Amino acid sequence: MMSLLVVLLAGIAVALIRRRLKDPAAAAGRVDPPARLLGWAAGLLAAERHDWGQAMVGELDRLDGRARRWRFAIGCVGAALVLPPWGRAAAAIGGLIAVAAAGGGAAVYAHVHYRLGTDGWTWVDAAIVVVLLAGYLLAGSVLLRRPGVAAPGLIGGLAVAVVWLAEKIRSHPPKT
Amino acid sequence: MRRNRPPSAQAISVLRALAADPSQWRYGYDLGAEVDLKSGSLYPILVRLADRGLLEATWEPGPEGRPPRHLYRLSPAGLEFVAALPATEAARAVPRPNPRLSEA
Numbered sequence: 001m002m003s004l005l006v007v008l009l010a011g012i013a014v015a016l017i018r019r020r021l022k023d024p025a026a027a028a029g030r031v032d033p034p035a036r037l038l039g040w041a042a043g044l045l046a047a048e049r050h051d052w053g054q055a056m057v058g059e060l061d062r063l064d065g066r067a068r069r070w071r072f073a074i075g076c077v078g079a080a081l082v083l084p085p086w087g088r089a090a091a092a093i094g095g096l097i098a099v100a101a102a103g104g105g106a107a108v109y110a111h112v113h114y115r116l117g118t119d120g121w122t123w124v125d126a127a128i129v130v131v132l133l134a135g136y137l138l139a140g141s142v143l144l145r146r147p148g149v150a151a152p153g154l155i156g157g158l159a160v161a162v163v164w165l166a167e168k169i170r171s172h173p174p175k176t
Numbered sequence: 177m178r179r180n181r182p183p184s185a186q187a188i189s190v191l192r193a194l195a196a197d198p199s200q201w202r203y204g205y206d207l208g209a210e211v212d213l214k215s216g217s218l219y220p221i222l223v224r225l226a227d228r229g230l231l232e233a234t235w236e237p238g239p240e241g242r243p244p245r246h247l248y249r250l251s252p253a254g255l256e257f258v259a260a261l262p263a264t265e266a267a268r269a270v271p272r273p274n275p276r277l278s279e280a
Binding site (some may be wrong): 001049051052054055056057058061062063066071072074075077078079082085123 | 203204210215217222233238240243245273
């Protein structure tokens with residue numbers, strides 16, 4: 001399990017470095033985290049609202065000051081999630097969060113129901129589950145911008161999580 | 177069936193701010209600062225007003241390599257709508273000067 005976590009973290013680090021090297025704007029520091037956040041949210045808007053996403057991006061581009069940019073970007077993300085029609089954005093984010101919550105709940109249920117006990121490794125396992133679920137949310141939100149791979153990616157990730165959970169339960173039979 | 181609810185007090189504030197100089201195109205951030213609305217409230221209002229035909233929007237091309245900027249002003253229907261607002265609503269929604277405007 002620890003090796004899986006190391007591979008996951010290494011993969012994220014490599015992806016970030018590659019992205020920075022490939023994107024000249026990011027390398028020059030013009031695309032900061034608020035701009036990335038807003039770009040992501042704008043990508044989730046329904047097609048007929050695409051212009052409004054670009055309007056927010058254009059406005060953020062002219063704003064100075066880290067705090068002001070963050071406030072503006074976070075507000076726009078909220079707006080993007082509630083703007084009608086509630087198509088991809090609300091449904092996708094709601095679905096991702098529901099699946100992540102269900103995964104976390106299932107892990108807790110399995111632990112309590114099968115009386116797996118509590119020791120030092122329990123907390124390491126819990127931390128790993130949290131990291132995996134956070135990774136699932138992050139990866140899911142990235143995949144949503146690529147409709148061609150979104151469904152297989154999400155289903156594949158869910159299948160891996162289910163198999164991992166089943167294996168965990170199988171290897172820890174209930175104590176009698 | 178599409179609902180056409182009466183505009184909120186915040187939406188009326190935006191309409192009044194735009195009506196102060198109907199011929200002038202306004203930037204979203206400046207407009208939000210003037211009526212003290214954050215982006216999370218301002219953009220849904222602008223979208224609703226545009227959907228109802230009360231707002232016109234255009235693009236200002238950005239400098240080389242920068243994104244264009246969206247500009248807004250009242251449409252003729254928007255001007256008529258503001259003119260028809262009851263005096264109480266108009267008075268309630270008078271835009272307040274905001275110190276953030278001077279920072280922008």
